[in-house]
Amino acid sequence: MNEARMRLEEQLRQKTLEKGNMADNLVRFAYDAMKRAYAPYSNFMVGAALLGRNGKIYIGCNVENSAFSPTCCAERNAFFHAVADGCRKFEAIAIVGGKDGKVTDYCPPCGVCRQVMTEFCGPSFLVILSRSATDRKVFQLRELLPESFKLS
Numbered sequence: 698m699n700e701a702r703m704r705l706e707e708q709l710r711q712k713t714l715e716k717g718n719m720a721d722n723l724v725r726f727a728y729d730a731m732k733r734a735y736a737p738y739s740n741f742m743v744g745a746a747l748l749g750r751n752g753k754i755y756i757g758c759n760v761e762n763s764a765f766s767p768t769c770c771a772e773r774n775a776f777f778h779a780v781a782d783g784c785r786k787f788e789a790i791a792i793v794g795g796k797d798g799k800v801t802d803y804c805p806p807c808g809v810c811r812q813v814m815t816e817f818c819g820p821s822f823l824v825i826l827s828r829s830a831t832d833r834k835v836f837q838l839r840e841l842l843p844e845s846f847k848l849s
């Protein structure tokens with residue numbers, strides 16, 4: 698396990714709000730990204746902050762479309778942003794969301810986004826769900842999508 702991952706897991710255990718704490722930073726970035734959501738049809742706004750192994754944070758928000766099918770979730774938006782930037786290895790993602798941008802509960806990723814995570818991340822990739830600045834749940838990808846599809 699690399700040093701950055703070990704530090705991140707330690708910060709997740711602390712559950713404190715400190716400057717320089719990457720877990721807290723990811724949650725903060727996710728909240729900021731949520732404000733940019735384009736969700737005029739569902740009014741359900743979601744933000745995601747994805748930590749690349751290169752140390753960069755890639756944000757995403759959901760972008761809806763009146764034709765519905767072209768709608769893209771915040772998580773996939775963040776992943777595709779990262780891939781377009783040349784990053785294909787990741788440590789963790791923080792996700793927040795709620796009706797009208799008010800976060801009242803955890804916002805787990807949809808099945809399609811879980812499959813996209815599986816494309817780029819190993820089974821120990823961390824998924825951080827937050828419903829307040831200090832209230833979070835952390836999963837490993839293997840828990841959210843067991844027996845995932847792989848073309849091999």
Ligand SMILES: [Zn+2]
Pocket residue numbers: 770771772773806807808809810811
């Ligand atoms: Zn999704």
